[in-house]
Amino acid sequence: MNQESKTKRMVGTALRFRSHGVAHPTQSFVRSCMPYFLVLLPFLFFSCEREERTLVVQPPSAQEASLPQVSDLAPGPQHNKAPSVSNPDENNSWMMAEGKRFYEAYNCVGCHAHGGGGMGPPLMDEKWIYGHEPQQVYATIVEGRPNGMPSFRGKISNDQLWEIVAYVRSLSGLTNQWAANARDDHIKGAPPPNSVPEGTPHNSSEPQP
Amino acid sequence: MLNLLLGFASIACAAVMLAGVAFAQPSTPADDGQWTMPAKNFENTRYSGLDQIKINNARDLRVAWTFSTGVNKGQEAAPLVVGDSMYVVTPYPNILYALDLKQNGAVKWKFEPEPAAAAQGVACCDVVNRGCFFDKGKIFFNTLDDNVCAVDANSGKLLWKTKVGEINKGETMTMAPLVVHDKVLVGNSGGEFGVRGWLTAVDANSGKIAWRGYSTGPDADCLIGSEFKPFYESDRGKDLGVKSWPPDHWQIGGATVWGWISYDAAQNLIFYGTANPGTWNPELRPGDNKWACGVFARNPDTGQARWFYQWNPHDEFDHDGVNENIVVDLQVDGRTRKTLLAAQRNGYVYVLDRTTGEVLSATPFIRITASKGVDLKTGRIIPNEEKKPQIGKVIRDVAPASPGAKDWQPCAWSPRTHLLYIPHQNLAMDYEGVEASYIEGTPYLGVNVKMYGNGGGKRGEYCAWDPVQKKKVWAIEEDFPVWSGTLATAGDVTFYGTMDGWFKAVNAKTGEVLWQFKTGSGIIGQPTTFLGPDGKQYVAVLSGVGGWAGAVVSGDLDARDPTAALGFANAMKDLPQHTAKGGTLYVFALP
Numbered sequence: 001m002n003q004e005s006k007t008k009r010m011v012g013t014a015l016r017f018r019s020h021g022v023a024h025p026t027q028s029f030v031r032s033c034m035p036y037f038l039v040l041l042p043f044l045f046f047s048c049e050r051e052e053r054t055l056v057v058q059p060p061s062a063q064e065a066s067l068p069q070v071s072d073l074a075p076g077p078q079h080n081k082a083p084s085v086s087n088p089d090e091n092n093s094w095m096m097a098e099g100k101r102f103y104e105a106y107n108c109v110g111c112h113a114h115g116g117g118g119m120g121p122p123l124m125d126e127k128w129i130y131g132h133e134p135q136q137v138y139a140t141i142v143e144g145r146p147n148g149m150p151s152f153r154g155k156i157s158n159d160q161l162w163e164i165v166a167y168v169r170s171l172s173g174l175t176n177q178w179a180a181n182a183r184d185d186h187i188k189g190a191p192p193p194n195s196v197p198e199g200t201p202h203n204s205s206e207p208q209p
Numbered sequence: 210m211l212n213l214l215l216g217f218a219s220i221a222c223a224a225v226m227l228a229g230v231a232f233a234q235p236s237t238p239a240d241d242g243q244w245t246m247p248a249k250n251f252e253n254t255r256y257s258g259l260d261q262i263k264i265n266n267a268r269d270l271r272v273a274w275t276f277s278t279g280v281n282k283g284q285e286a287a288p289l290v291v292g293d294s295m296y297v298v299t300p301y302p303n304i305l306y307a308l309d310l311k312q313n314g315a316v317k318w319k320f321e322p323e324p325a326a327a328a329q330g331v332a333c334c335d336v337v338n339r340g341c342f343f344d345k346g347k348i349f350f351n352t353l354d355d356n357v358c359a360v361d362a363n364s365g366k367l368l369w370k371t372k373v374g375e376i377n378k379g380e381t382m383t384m385a386p387l388v389v390h391d392k393v394l395v396g397n398s399g400g401e402f403g404v405r406g407w408l409t410a411v412d413a414n415s416g417k418i419a420w421r422g423y424s425t426g427p428d429a430d431c432l433i434g435s436e437f438k439p440f441y442e443s444d445r446g447k448d449l450g451v452k453s454w455p456p457d458h459w460q461i462g463g464a465t466v467w468g469w470i471s472y473d474a475a476q477n478l479i480f481y482g483t484a485n486p487g488t489w490n491p492e493l494r495p496g497d498n499k500w501a502c503g504v505f506a507r508n509p510d511t512g513q514a515r516w517f518y519q520w521n522p523h524d525e526f527d528h529d530g531v532n533e534n535i536v537v538d539l540q541v542d543g544r545t546r547k548t549l550l551a552a553q554r555n556g557y558v559y560v561l562d563r564t565t566g567e568v569l570s571a572t573p574f575i576r577i578t579a580s581k582g583v584d585l586k587t588g589r590i591i592p593n594e595e596k597k598p599q600i601g602k603v604i605r606d607v608a609p610a611s612p613g614a615k616d617w618q619p620c621a622w623s624p625r626t627h628l629l630y631i632p633h634q635n636l637a638m639d640y641e642g643v644e645a646s647y648i649e650g651t652p653y654l655g656v657n658v659k660m661y662g663n664g665g666g667k668r669g670e671y672c673a674w675d676p677v678q679k680k681k682v683w684a685i686e687e688d689f690p691v692w693s694g695t696l697a698t699a700g701d702v703t704f705y706g707t708m709d710g711w712f713k714a715v716n717a718k719t720g721e722v723l724w725q726f727k728t729g730s731g732i733i734g735q736p737t738t739f740l741g742p743d744g745k746q747y748v749a750v751l752s753g754v755g756g757w758a759g760a761v762v763s764g765d766l767d768a769r770d771p772t773a774a775l776g777f778a779n780a781m782k783d784l785p786q787h788t789a790k791g792g793t794l795y796v797f798a799l800p
Contacts, residue, residue, distance in 0.1 A: 186641060187772065
């Protein structure tokens with residue numbers, strides 16, 4: 001990707017949190033997830049795995065240069081394939097349940113519903129505009145996308161981000177089916193992520209084998 | 210003509226005998242054959258005095274010409290006609306076309322405002338645009354990214370462009386402007402994002418903002434001053450736009466202005482509705498939440514409010530109050546009253562006194578479970594306590610569903626039949642309150658919704674309503690919500706479209722379908738009619754499914770998730786089997 005198009009892709013809508021001084025349930029989210037240490041507490045129990053994470057991903061304030069590559073497309077004969085990274089959260093039920101909670105708390109649910117889409121595209125189907133690999137989904141959330149996906153850069157902690165990535169991918173059956181959520185506490189009637197019908201997801205920039 | 214007249218006379222007699230109504234109004238205002246604003250006139254009747262197309266020849270209608278807009282999103286706009294030109298504005302990217310009526314719609318010019326792509330992500334219900342407005346040689350319209358544009362109607366040159374809102378907050382613009390006394394009146398969308406609603410007047414010549422009246426906050430911001438004389442006690446008092454909310458919540462209180470504006474020249478007052486209060490979840494905002502879900506009467510020159518009436522104090526179900534308020538005089542209890550006629554989202558047809566804001570009647574036009582009527586003493590709707598939303602509890606069978614009994618799709622009023630033609634949906638829903646976090650630029654909802662047909666009935670209906678008798682005169686049931694506008698004519702033929710693509714001509718008196726034509730995609734646009742350069746009457750409509758109801762097709766949504774499209778997808782699962790995306794203008798005429 002050349003520099004110019006890369007800059008164009010950075011134009012996700014900026015976000016600002018605002019608390020409006022009302023002591024009602026709205027605040028409880030802020031109370032419960034803004035102090036990251038609270039959220040990180042449970043990580044103490046999983047910390048061995050955590051330490052060894054192979055991903056070299058900077059916190060949300062990452063330098064542009066170290067951002068994951070978004071597309072496989074590259075000029076010239078040598079194809080610079082996006083490195084495949086694995087996201088350990090995708091084998092962990094608890095992490096994915098957390099991902100779902102954050103997906104709702106950060107209002108992804110308002111634009112993408114529970115995967116069926118609305119203002120944003122569906123996330124439970126097999127079509128991916130910007131790629132379904134963990135690092136591509138991660139990049140989508142952090143950088144934002146030009147047609148209205150806001151950039152959550154600096155809004156969501158890195159650990160939460162990977163949990164959200166795992167949950168998002170579980171919606172279309174891309175994660176470990178044994179670990180994906182089996183039930184939903186809400187109104188929902190869509191098949192739970194661990195029973196999404198079979199289907200090969202395809203990436204617009206990746207030829208099918 | 211004679212038998213038509215006789216027919217009309219006998220219907221009229223019957224109506225007179227039934228209702229004791231005298232036909233005091235002139236039956237047919239003179240018509241110049243143009244259609245210069247989406248609502249046809251300031252009164253918002255969408256009634257044309259043209260009568261070449263009649264009950265006995267409508268069956269011969271055929272396509273005269275078509276035009277592809279090149280945009281495959283929901284086409285809600287009304288094609289305007291001024292002289293020999295037609296003007297059509299598309300959904301995002303909001304291309305404005307001028308078409309030459311002398312050359313079967315050849316493009317005269319096109320103007321591309323190039324709105325920011327990111328605006329698409331904050332448009333709650335497809336990237337629609339409800340049309341442009343012609344006044345004194347200029348075409349005015351809004352772009353999705355909150356710019357008001359004035360374009361020279363002859364040359365297509367941009368005269369000015371004024372940014373009036375901010376997409377990073379979740380504000381977009383989808384409504385059609387109304388121009389009165391050189392003030393271009395425009396309002397914002399974004400009630401799903403906790404934006405703060407407003408109506409803004411932009412000077413038609415300079416493009417400068419003349420005034421802005423907010424729908425929440427202190428009186429000074431809402432342009433509520435000494436002229437403000439609401440009819441009901443509950444709307445009187447200082448700074449109710451602050452006090453009827455939890456502290457500071459008014460700043461993210463919604464009450465946007467994305468619907469229709471009508472104008473009464475005799476009183477020099479405009480009337481427009483305000484949308485749902487911010488966060489759909491009512492438990493998070495105790496209070497009446499003024500001035501959401503109501504109707505304002507304002508002086509268009511100064512913006513000062515004259516009166517306000519709240520359809521839904523403390524709205525519980527996203528029952529926005531933005532539907533058109535038709536300016537029409539009606540016989541009420543034997544007396545001619547200056548009224549506003551409005552079929553509202555909450556399921557009632559209202560007749561208000563437009564000089565005071567008093568409710569004269571409010572009658573259900575679909576099955577309603579969300580409320581138990583309107584108390585005519587206090588003017589307040591009576592909520593059904595059994596359906597009160599609660600966090601963590603799924604409330605079943607709430608009718609009407611969030612889009613209401615009728616959403617944006619405007620009615621028509623015929624001064625000949627004295628009937629209101631209502632295109633509408635018939636949906637109920639399951640509604641579950643959940644927590645809501647306000648993050649600027651993201652949805653502020655706090656509910657999960659799942660919609661379905663209301664009380665086992667069909668999902669849509671096109672009906673004729675007698676506001677004096679307070680009853681339905683006839684109705685045509687439709688499988689899908691009727692999401693298109695409608696128009697009435699002096700030929701006593703009305704027109705509407707269906708989401709599976711049929712465009713229909715109907716006998717205005719009986720509801721008999723006289724003719725229908727299958728267009729390329731579902732119809733959610735506003736039909737208009739005009740005299741062509743050849744002196745013949747034409748009817749135009751955009752075909753191209755979408756909008757909130759059609760988002761499941763236009764946005765390729767996955768209806769396995771019933772909460773997709775804010776819960777509308779569940780009711781529209783089968784739409785993709787009946788229609789595909791489109792964006793084509795159809796123009797019909799008699800041979």
